[in-house]
Amino acid sequence: MPSIKKVAEIAGVSVGTVSHVITGSVNVSEPLRLKVQAAIRELNYHPNHVARSLKTSRTRTLGIIVPDMTISFFPQIIRGAETAARKRGYSIIAANSDDDGERQKELLSLMRSQCVEGILLVIAAAPTPQSQITRIMDADIPMVCLDRIPDRVSVDSVSVEDVDAAQMGVSHLIERGFRRIAIVTGPMSLRNERRRAQGYRQALEAAGIAVDESLIWHGTLHLDEVAALCRERLCNPKGRADAVFCTNGHNALGVLRGFRDCGLETPRDIGFVTFDELTVDDLFTPSITTIVQPAYEIGCRAGEILLDRIEGVATQEGSITVRLPATLKVRASSQR
Amino acid sequence: MPSIKKVAEIAGVSVGTVSHVITGSVNVSEPLRLKVQAAIRELNYHPNHVARSLKTSRTRTLGIIVPDMTISFFPQIIRGAETAARKRGYSIIAANSDDDGERQKELLSLMRSQCVEGILLVIAAAPTPQSQITRIMDADIPMVCLDRIPDRVSVDSVSVEDVDAAQMGVSHLIERGFRRIAIVTGPMSLRNERRRAQGYRQALEAAGIAVDESLIWHGTLHLDEVAALCRERLCNPKGRADAVFCTNGHNALGVLRGFRDCGLETPRDIGFVTFDELTVDDLFTPSITTIVQPAYEIGCRAGEILLDRIEGVATQEGSITVRLPATLKVRASSQR
DNA sequence: CTGTTAGCGCCTTCAA
DNA sequence: TTGAAGGCGCTAACAG
Numbered sequence: 001m002p003s004i005k006k007v008a009e010i011a012g013v014s015v016g017t018v019s020h021v022i023t024g025s026v027n028v029s030e031p032l033r034l035k036v037q038a039a040i041r042e043l044n045y046h047p048n049h050v051a052r053s054l055k056t057s058r059t060r061t062l063g064i065i066v067p068d069m070t071i072s073f074f075p076q077i078i079r080g081a082e083t084a085a086r087k088r089g090y091s092i093i094a095a096n097s098d099d100d101g102e103r104q105k106e107l108l109s110l111m112r113s114q115c116v117e118g119i120l121l122v123i124a125a126a127p128t129p130q131s132q133i134t135r136i137m138d139a140d141i142p143m144v145c146l147d148r149i150p151d152r153v154s155v156d157s158v159s160v161e162d163v164d165a166a167q168m169g170v171s172h173l174i175e176r177g178f179r180r181i182a183i184v185t186g187p188m189s190l191r192n193e194r195r196r197a198q199g200y201r202q203a204l205e206a207a208g209i210a211v212d213e214s215l216i217w218h219g220t221l222h223l224d225e226v227a228a229l230c231r232e233r234l235c236n237p238k239g240r241a242d243a244v245f246c247t248n249g250h251n252a253l254g255v256l257r258g259f260r261d262c263g264l265e266t267p268r269d270i271g272f273v274t275f276d277e278l279t280v281d282d283l284f285t286p287s288i289t290t291i292v293q294p295a296y297e298i299g300c301r302a303g304e305i306l307l308d309r310i311e312g313v314a315t316q317e318g319s320i321t322v323r324l325p326a327t328l329k330v331r332a333s334s335q336r
Numbered sequence: 337m338p339s340i341k342k343v344a345e346i347a348g349v350s351v352g353t354v355s356h357v358i359t360g361s362v363n364v365s366e367p368l369r370l371k372v373q374a375a376i377r378e379l380n381y382h383p384n385h386v387a388r389s390l391k392t393s394r395t396r397t398l399g400i401i402v403p404d405m406t407i408s409f410f411p412q413i414i415r416g417a418e419t420a421a422r423k424r425g426y427s428i429i430a431a432n433s434d435d436d437g438e439r440q441k442e443l444l445s446l447m448r449s450q451c452v453e454g455i456l457l458v459i460a461a462a463p464t465p466q467s468q469i470t471r472i473m474d475a476d477i478p479m480v481c482l483d484r485i486p487d488r489v490s491v492d493s494v495s496v497e498d499v500d501a502a503q504m505g506v507s508h509l510i511e512r513g514f515r516r517i518a519i520v521t522g523p524m525s526l527r528n529e530r531r532r533a534q535g536y537r538q539a540l541e542a543a544g545i546a547v548d549e550s551l552i553w554h555g556t557l558h559l560d561e562v563a564a565l566c567r568e569r570l571c572n573p574k575g576r577a578d579a580v581f582c583t584n585g586h587n588a589l590g591v592l593r594g595f596r597d598c599g600l601e602t603p604r605d606i607g608f609v610t611f612d613e614l615t616v617d618d619l620f621t622p623s624i625t626t627i628v629q630p631a632y633e634i635g636c637r638a639g640e641i642l643l644d645r646i647e648g649v650a651t652q653e654g655s656i657t658v659r660l661p662a663t664l665k666v667r668a669s670s671q672r
Numbered sequence: 673c674t675g676t677t678a679g680c681g682c683c684t685t686c687a688a
Numbered sequence: 689t690t691g692a693a694g695g696c697g698c699t700a701a702c703a704g
Contacts, residue, residue: 001451001475003681014691019683026684029689044471046448050389051681054696059386070415072615075406079432091446093429096415110427112382135380139337279408279615339697350675355699362700365673387697390680 002043011039022047053115060090062306063116065107067099067124071250072279073295074122077146080299081120088307090117099221101126108132118142118306120299123150125187125221142309144302144320148190156309158302158322160293162192165326166199167206169273169291170245174207176334178243178271182215182233184226184255185247196247196275215241223254230258234270242271243334249276252288272333275326287331294324338379347375358383389451396426398642399452401443403435403460407586408615409631410458413482416635417456424643426453435557437462444468454478454642456635459486461523461557478645480638480656484526492645494638494658496629498528501662502535503542505609505627506581510543512670514579514607518551518569520562520591521583532583532611551577559590566594570606578607579670585612588624608669611662623667630660 004022008015013032020026021036028036039045053059062085066074082092093116097104104124111119119136121143133153136143144156173181183200186193197216204211217233219226234240246252252274259266266272266288273289301322308314340358344351349368356362357372364372375381389395398421402410418428429452433440440460447455455472457479469489472479480492509517519536522529533552540547553569555562570576582588588610595602602608602624609625637658644650 004683005681015682016684016691016693017689020690023683027689032690044475046445048390048451048681049449050386050395050451051696052683053386054384054390054680054698055682055684057696068415069405070408070411072406072408075411079404079406082432091429091431091450093427095427096418109382113385114427115384115386139380340699341697351698352675352677352700353673356674359699363673368674384697387680388699390682390696391698391700393680 001048002045003048004045007036007039007043007045010042011035057115059115059117061114061116062090062092062118062120062303063107063111063114064092064094064120065097065104065111066094066122068096069094073147073249073276073293076295077122077299077302080296080301081303082299084300084303084307088311090307097124099125101128101132104128105132108136112136112139112141116141118144118310120144120146120302120306122146123148123190125190127189142306144306144309146298146302148192151191154319156302156305156320158298158305158324159192160298160326161323162195163199163202165275165291165293166196166245166247167203168199168326168328169275169289170200170203171206172289172328172330173243173245173271173273173334174203174209176271177336178334179209180212180215180239180241181209181243181245181271182217182241183245183247184217184219184230184251186219186221186251188218193247200245219251219254221248221250223251223257226251226254227257227261230255231261234258234264235262240270244270244272246272246274249274249278249290252276252278256288266333267335271336277329287333289331289334290329292327292329294326297324337384338381339384340381343372343375343379343381346378347371393451395451395453397450397452398426398428398454398456398639399443399447399450400428400430400456401433401440401447402430402458404432405430409483409585409612409629412631413458413635413638416632416637417639418635420636420639420643424647426643433460435461437464437468440464441468444472448472448475448477452477454480454646456480456482456638456642458482459484459526461526463525478642480642480645482634482638484528487527490655492638492641492656494634494641494660495528496634496662497659498531499535499538501611501627501629502532502581502583503539504535504662504664505611505625506536506539507543508625508664508666509579509581509607509609509670510539510545512607513672514670515545516548516551516575516577517545517579517581517607518553518577519581519583520553520555520566520587522555522557522587524554529583536581555587555590557584557586559587559593562587562590563593563597566591567597570594570600571598576606580606580608582608582610585610585614585626588612588614592624602669603671607672613665623669625667625670626665628663628665630662633660 004015004018008018018036021028021033069075078094085092095107101124130153147159149157246255264270275291340351340354344354357364357369405411414430421428431443466489483495485493582591600606611627
């Protein structure tokens with residue numbers, strides 16, 4: 001790997017001059033500039049980011065931690081953040097926490113060591129100790145939380161308008177005539193799950209339907225368990241729910257599996273609405289009504305806020321809170 | 337950000353000693369070690385990877401470039417690679433090329449600047465100039481290509497056994513009684529697409545079915561175009577194909593959209609088999625028969641090979657070629 | 673076992 | 689406009 005010294009030597013100038021033409025910070029005369037550029041090409045020289053970072057204490061790197069990037073919601077977020085970052089000359093390091101608090105802690109620590117200039121975080125479902133987050137912020141590393149917002153910590157955050165979104169989905173089911181609407185949630189340790197459950201309650205109340213606690217099913221994020229949960233509560237036709245509302249797309253696959261296992265067809269036997277596109281919803285037969293989150297935009301906005309903080313553009317004292325609206329895609333599964 | 341110097345000061349020792357306890361390369365007496373560790377905790381000190389990398393010329397970082405990590409095949413690969421890397425103390429920088437040659441070139445250059453120690457590459461569909469790859473290898477940066485293997489360049493590679501896999505899928509359709517089997521490919525600039533097309537031909541020939549060139553449909557990777565292609569060739573019942581074989585999961589969504597637009601149902605009106613799980617295949621109604629690639633394992637193996645090269649474990653002179661078998665998941669779409 | 677020190681490659685004053 | 693030189697934080701000799 002040729003260094004700036006080598007380039008200077010070949011070009012017959014000093015390293016300072018080479019540095020000047022690379023950074024463009026200082027004017028260099030035409031002839032010298034050309035000689036330097038020629039040398040750079042000849043050597044296939046690539047400035048060493050590591051050395052530059054050490055000198056300038058700017059890595060131009062962002063970190064993003066998501067639970068699992070094989071879940072389609074997260075890559076969309078990452079791509080949004082990547083785009084925002086790239087526009088401003090930053091790159092991104094993405095990593096998976098597997099919803100594990102310990103792993104998340106390791107990653108946070110690793111990213112600090114790697115000197116990322118800011119961190120985008122979708123917290124793990126395992127309760128995240130407040131300290132993990134405050135430690136980062138105490139070290140003056142800007143952080144923006146996405147999708148899942150931690151409790152009791154004041155931190156910039158971007159997510160969907162969870163309550164409204166859930167309410168919209170449930171109200172839609174009610175409008176279509178469903179009355180015994182069950183809800184399948186993820187872990188209640190997550191605030192967005194709680195808020196979605198709240199939206200569910202509000203929708204029922206607004207329609208004058210009493211909330212039946214036996215129709216509130218708290219799931220994990222494991223498909224098998226969610227499927228089993230649904231089987232157990234749906235197999236018996238007596239007093240069965242006439243529709244299910246699911247608070248996240250991952251669990252939705254478990255719910256659908258549960259339907260299938262009970263021989264239930266939607267919407268013939270049971271109505272269904274879920275958060276998140278199931279990748280190919282409109283190809284399902286029958287297709288599934290979904291609450292679509294603007295995942296890409298969530299990533300984008302979060303990235304922008306983070307960059308604004310890093311570059312001192314965002315001067316706001318308190319934490320910035322962005323809540324984006326979701327969209328209801330009405331399809332067959334909610335028609336009776 | 338406290339530095340090693342600060343730690344040394346607090347602990348009342350020299351920076352060398354601190355370094356020794358951190359790296360563990362040199363023995364340090366119990367009492368000093370404890371003092372250092374206490375200081376580290378007190379300061380919440382994180383060793384600066386950047387400085388370490390500069391000194392050691394080892395970043396312990398790998399780069400991976402995929403076309404688009406919102407396509408479910410790629411995150412699986414990335415996670416495989418991430419796991420392999422983590423096991424050996426490396427981290428990963430992942431980026432998307434959007435199948436754009438220019439973008440890919442930029443990323444390769446960026447990663448060089450970032451001093452990644454090796455690169456995993458799924459080449460862009462836009463023909464990749466050989467030079468992009470040889471430049472990296474000439475700079476002694478190990479590289480492993482995944483899934484899509486470049487032509488005319490000798491480089492380590494890991495992918496599925498494309499010919500066999502395609503042949504398996506098409507033979508399966510033949511066994512089930514389909515005879516006019518169309519194939520929808522991706523860009524023929526990609527070797528894996530060509531090899532899959534070859535598997536298609538071989539399967540037909542092995543069954544004594546003449547290849548009908550009018551049933552070979554070369555698609556792009558744009559769903560709308562693929563859907564239009566299928567609509568055009570399938571809407572007319574006269575002489576229509578009785579089954580479609582699709583060479584990649586992304587395009588499969590386009591094909592299914594085409595079916596729907598023509599009012600065709602699978603398998604009632606047309607048989608269907610495709611490469612790659614459609615995320616939720618067994619929930620489709622009817623479910624789709626797929627050729628499943630061991631995506632996670634492809635990423636893992638590629639990561640391991642790359643690390644072996646980096647650490648000088650892999651001494652093999654020529655390029656390493658790993659071809660993994662695919663699995664056929666028989667479901668409803670191929671039953672007549 | 674512990675401390676001292678020379679760079680790693682680069683940027684950035686500062687002087688010429 | 690150009691060049692010389694210090695130092696970012698760390699590791700790895702080397703000396704004590």
